[in-house]
Amino acid sequence: MVVRDDHARVLVLAGGSGTRLWPLSTDARPKPFLPLASDHTLLEDTFARARRVVEAEHVYFSARDTHAPLLRKTLPAVPEENLILEPERRNTAPAIGLSAAVIGAHDPGAVLAVLPSDQAVKDEEAFTAGLRFAVEAALAEEAFVTLGILPTRPETGYGYLETAEGEGGPVRKVVRFVEKPTREKAEEFLSSGCFLWNAGIFVFRVSVLFAEMERQCPDILHAVQEAARERRKGNMEGFRSAFALARKISIDYAVMENARAVKTVPCSCGWSDLGSWDAVWEYRAGSGASNVLRGQAEIGGGERSLVFASGRPVKVLGLDDVIVVDSEDGVLVTRRDASDLLRESVEADMKRRAG
Amino acid sequence: MVVRDDHARVLVLAGGSGTRLWPLSTDARPKPFLPLASDHTLLEDTFARARRVVEAEHVYFSARDTHAPLLRKTLPAVPEENLILEPERRNTAPAIGLSAAVIGAHDPGAVLAVLPSDQAVKDEEAFTAGLRFAVEAALAEEAFVTLGILPTRPETGYGYLETAEGEGGPVRKVVRFVEKPTREKAEEFLSSGCFLWNAGIFVFRVSVLFAEMERQCPDILHAVQEAARERRKGNMEGFRSAFALARKISIDYAVMENARAVKTVPCSCGWSDLGSWDAVWEYRAGSGASNVLRGQAEIGGGERSLVFASGRPVKVLGLDDVIVVDSEDGVLVTRRDASDLLRESVEADMKRRAG
Numbered sequence: 264m265v266v267r268d269d270h271a272r273v274l275v276l277a278g279g280s281g282t283r284l285w286p287l288s289t290d291a292r293p294k295p296f297l298p299l300a301s302d303h304t305l306l307e308d309t310f311a312r313a314r315r316v317v318e319a320e321h322v323y324f325s326a327r328d329t330h331a332p333l334l335r336k337t338l339p340a341v342p343e344e345n346l347i348l349e350p351e352r353r354n355t356a357p358a359i360g361l362s363a364a365v366i367g368a369h370d371p372g373a374v375l376a377v378l379p380s381d382q383a384v385k386d387e388e389a390f391t392a393g394l395r396f397a398v399e400a401a402l403a404e405e406a407f408v409t410l411g412i413l414p415t416r417p418e419t420g421y422g423y424l425e426t427a428e429g430e431g432g433p434v435r436k437v438v439r440f441v442e443k444p445t446r447e448k449a450e451e452f453l454s455s456g457c458f459l460w461n462a463g464i465f466v467f468r469v470s471v472l473f474a475e476m477e478r479q480c481p482d483i484l485h486a487v488q489e490a491a492r493e494r495r496k497g498n499m500e501g502f503r504s505a506f507a508l509a510r511k512i513s514i515d516y517a518v519m520e521n522a523r524a525v526k527t528v529p530c531s532c533g534w535s536d537l538g539s540w541d542a543v544w545e546y547r548a549g550s551g552a553s554n555v556l557r558g559q560a561e562i563g564g565g566e567r568s569l570v571f572a573s574g575r576p577v578k579v580l581g582l583d584d585v586i587v588v589d590s591e592d593g594v595l596v597t598r599r600d601a602s603d604l605l606r607e608s609v610e611a612d613m614k615r616r617a618g
Numbered sequence: 619m620v621v622r623d624d625h626a627r628v629l630v631l632a633g634g635s636g637t638r639l640w641p642l643s644t645d646a647r648p649k650p651f652l653p654l655a656s657d658h659t660l661l662e663d664t665f666a667r668a669r670r671v672v673e674a675e676h677v678y679f680s681a682r683d684t685h686a687p688l689l690r691k692t693l694p695a696v697p698e699e700n701l702i703l704e705p706e707r708r709n710t711a712p713a714i715g716l717s718a719a720v721i722g723a724h725d726p727g728a729v730l731a732v733l734p735s736d737q738a739v740k741d742e743e744a745f746t747a748g749l750r751f752a753v754e755a756a757l758a759e760e761a762f763v764t765l766g767i768l769p770t771r772p773e774t775g776y777g778y779l780e781t782a783e784g785e786g787g788p789v790r791k792v793v794r795f796v797e798k799p800t801r802e803k804a805e806e807f808l809s810s811g812c813f814l815w816n817a818g819i820f821v822f823r824v825s826v827l828f829a830e831m832e833r834q835c836p837d838i839l840h841a842v843q844e845a846a847r848e849r850r851k852g853n854m855e856g857f858r859s860a861f862a863l864a865r866k867i868s869i870d871y872a873v874m875e876n877a878r879a880v881k882t883v884p885c886s887c888g889w890s891d892l893g894s895w896d897a898v899w900e901y902r903a904g905s906g907a908s909n910v911l912r913g914q915a916e917i918g919g920g921e922r923s924l925v926f927a928s929g930r931p932v933k934v935l936g937l938d939d940v941i942v943v944d945s946e947d948g949v950l951v952t953r954r955d956a957s958d959l960l961r962e963s964v965e966a967d968m969k970r971r972a973g
Contacts, residue, residue, distance in 0.1 A: 285933075563959045576948040578640075578963055581956030585937065587949070593914075593931040594944050596951050601936030604918045608933055 270372045271398050273313040274362050276379045277306055277326040277334060278352065282609035283539050283602055286593035287571070293381075296333055299543050300383035300535075306337050309380035315391040316376065316398065320345070325362045327352055350503040356483055356517035357509035360476060364491035367469035374401050376466040377514075383546050385533025393530030394464070400434050401466040406524035407475075408466045409437065411459030413531040417449035420538060422461040422515070424527050430457075437525040440515060459529055462536070465519070472518070480517045483509045539602035540586040540595075544569040560587075567599070625727045626753050628668035629717050631734045632661055632681040632689060633707065637964040638894050638957055641948035642926070648736075651688055654898050655738035655890075661692050664735035670746040671731065671753060678702055678721060680713045705858040711838055711872035712864035715831060719846035722824035729756050731821040732869075738901050740888025748885030749819070755789050756821040761879035762830075763821045764792065766814025768886040772804035775893060777816040777870070779882050785812075792880040795870065814884055817891070820874070827873070835872045838864045894957035895941040895950075899924040915942075922954070 277295050288294045295306040303311075313322040324341065326334050328348040335341075347362045359377060366373050376398055384390045390410075397408040411424045423441040430436060440461065444452060452458035476484035486509035493501035510517075519525060535546040547555040547569065554562045558572030563580040570579050570587045577589050588595045597605055632650050643649045650661040658666075668677045679696065681689050683703040690696075702717045714732060721728050731753055739745045745765075752763040766779045778796040785791060795816065799807060807813035831839035841864035848856035865872075874880060890901040902910040902924065909917045913927030918935040925934050925942045932944050943950045952960055 286931075561963065563963050564956065572949075575946070576641075576967075577951070578948065578960070579951045580959040580963060581953035582937075582940065582951065585951070587951050589949050591930070593933065594927075594942070594949055596932070596934045596937065596940070596942050598936035601919065604935040605933070608916065608918050608935060612931075 268374070268402055270370060270374050270402070271317050271321065271376070272366055272373050273317050273322045273376045273378055274359065275306070275309050275313060275322060275324045276355065276358065276377065277324050277330065278358065279381050282606050285605060285609045286588060286590040286595055289592060292333065293330065294537070295380040296337060299537050300546060304337055305383065306334070306380045308383065309378055310338055312384065312387060312390065313378060315387065316394050323347055323362060323366060325349070325358045350506055353506070353509050354511045355514040356480065356512045357487055357506065359514050360472070360483055360487035360509065361490055361506065363469045363472050364488050365494065367473070368491060368495065371470065373469050374398060374466060375469060377464060379463050381537065382462065383535045383537050389530060389532040390534070393528050393532060396433060397466045397528040400526060400528065401468060404524070404526070405468070405471055406526050407471065407519060407522055408434070409525065409527045410462055410464040411435070411527035411529045412462050412534045413529055414453050414458065414460055417446060417453045418460065419443055419446055419449050421536070423452055423458045424461050426457050426459065426527060428457055434526050434528055437527050440520045459527060460534070462534055475518050475522050479521060480510070483512070483517060540569060540588065540597065540605070541599045541602055544586065544599060623729070623757055625725060625729050625757065626672050626676065626731070627721055627728050628672050628677045628731045628733055629714065630661070630664050630668060630677060630679045631710070631713065631732060632679050632685065633713065634736050637961050640960060640964045641943060641945040641950055644947060647688065648685065649892070650735040651692060654892050655901060659692055660738065661689070661735045663738065664733055665693055667739065667742065667745065668733060670742065671749050675700070678717060680704070680717045682707055705861055708861070708864050709866045710869040711835065711867045712842055712861065714869050715827070715838055715842035715864065716845055716861065718824045718827050719843045720849065722828070723846060723850065726825065728824050729753060729821060730824060732819060734818050736892065737817065738890045738892050744885060744887040745889070748883050748887060751788060752821045752883040755881060755883065756823060759879070759881070760823070760826055761881050762826065762874060762877055763789070764880065764882045765817055765819040766882035766884045767817050767889045768884055769808050769813065769815055772801060772808045773815065774798055774801055774804050776891070778807055778813045779816050781812050781814065781882060783812055789881050789883055792882050795875045814882055815889070817889055830873050830877050834876060835865070835867070838867070838872060895924060895943065895952070895960070896954045896957055899941065899954060
């Protein structure tokens with residue numbers, strides 16, 4: 264049962280690149296287009312998630328124009344007017360601002376729920392309940408309402424939302440955004456009960472976003488509003504040059520961290536950002552902490568490993584805690600906890616190609 | 619400078635299969651046709667080795683007829699009459715017996731030096747000196763003269779030649795062939811100084827071989843002599859049916875272990891049977907015990923590993939002591955010391971395909 268309000272919209276962020284999931288993720292096929300959490304792509308999983316909260320016709324997609332063919336192929340049922348394509352990658356503040364301007368022009372009362380599509384959720388029921396609640400809260404209040412993931416471990420790879428002490432209700436006030444903490448801090452956060460993971464999922468009235476942008480980053484607001492106007496007129500040249508004036512900055516830095524009213528709905532839904540191969544293994548292996556296999560993959564005499572084959576047989580013998588991924592673009596073999604080495608290696612390749 | 623005797627011949631054994639070097643070695647491309655020890659195939663390396671002892675025209679090849687196209691392509695300079703092709707695989711006693719019968723028909727005084735082509739040699743000078751010495755000894759005496767590799771470690775994967783105590787000369791009498799020993803035995807062998815590795819390299823007059831076959835396995839001798847006669851007549855049907863009667867048995871079991879006179883020339887030449895990926899790593903890494911790379915292979919934060927790429931980039935990150943081999947037929951990722959797991963896995967595949 265979807266939210267009973269004609270103003271509710273979901274905006275799926277279908278962009279992003281990713282050096283951390285080489286050799287599957289590439290510039291031509293970024294993470295949302297990979298089947299990492301299920302046998303469907305993350306984008307399809309996210310679309311299904313969105314349709315549990317609003318009608319399909321109210322799900323919009325923010326994506327790079329170069330990925331439009333892949334997006335149309337992946338989700339053929341989505342109408343063309345629901346694709347909000349960027350002529351270049353300028354980070355999330357311009358992308359979300361443009362989408363809000365496009366959608367807000369049709370419906371100034373619209374409420375947007377932003378859903379990144381490079382994440383996974385195990386307990387869809389709990390997620391849906393949390394997101395519906397956040398949408399209802401954003402319809403009722405002049406605030407950004409984020410989904411705050413209840414932490415299950417002292418994670419140092421995520422940002423956190425700090426809530427006021429003593430608040431225990433289903434909608435809590437966010438007093439501070441906290442960057443990725445040290446291990447010590449992360450353990451404090453976990454035991455305090457006041458900290459939630461920032462999943463980048465949040466809901467707002469477009470009027471609330473515009474007011475905060477006017478206050479905090481009017482340059483970006485004016486650029487994306489001008490771009491949306493040119494787009495409506497069908498002037499794609501004007502659209503491109505207006506959008507090019509929007510500063511490259513994330514929505515967290517540009518708006519959220521200093522917004523006057525930010526609330527959060529705590530949610531415990533088996534969420535993962537799938538931010539590394541180790542995270543993909545952990546998400547797929549679950550509490551059994553077993554081996555994860557795809558395709559003609561074989562593990563002999565080994566535990567706690569992920570092996571993705573593609574086309575050819577892959578044998579992994581006598582090794583524990585490894586990631587092995589075979590694709591047309593290359594073969595990765597790594598210790599599960601060595602994601603930093605992968606990032607360094609892929610970045611070195613990119614520099615070599617550029618230089 | 620080659621051996622100055624018109625009767626000296628080298629017989630290169632170009633057969634064999636190999637589950638232990640999957641995914642590079644397959645039935646269609648057995649181990650001699652792989653570039654494991656250098657940038658050339660083992661077969662080319664062996665041909666070069668043979669030509670240091672005899673003229674090129676005196677180098678013969680024993681191979682499966684199905685591998686003839688690959689053999690001709692690998693060694694285009696070898697004349698057709700030097701290829702002795704078997705219609706089916708029947709182990710080394712029939713193969714060597716047939717070759718001796720074919721060569722002996724032209725030159726009953728011929729001396730054959732048998733060289734397997736699935737091995738590697740680091741010190742070619744020392745090997746050449748040892749093999750020339752063995753050829754001279756076989757020309758002078760009515761005996762099989764093997765090359766005995768001086769052991770450098772208590773290896774449990776090889777057979778041994780036991781020599782009489784107190785013998786220290788360059789040609790020693792072999793008193794016994796010993797099967798693969800236990801670790802304890804292998805350590806005794808190493809310290810005793812009386813034991814040499816049996817590399818399957820040996821030299822004999824064809825008349826000596828025929829006399830021992832007549833005594834020990836006349837059935838095989840008569841089958842291969844009949845096969846050689848039909849072959850000379852050009853009757854390939856008769857050739858095939860005669861050869862099919864030769865019992866499947868190795869030359870060691872059928873002849874060498876109970877031969878009346880076996881001698882050995884001790885040789886220290888950095889020999890390896892390349893019998894597993896670990897052995898290939900050890901041979902290529904040498905005393906530095908470093909990483910061994912081929913193609914677009916990269917090792918980050920790891921030691922003592924072998925990575926063979928083919929076509930696509932292969933990244934191996936944060937792992938020590940692993941073997942990673944990428945080929946068109948599959949991808950292998952294994953701990954260096956897990957060759958038993960590979961053999962089991964490939965044999966299970968073969969059973970599955972057969973059943």
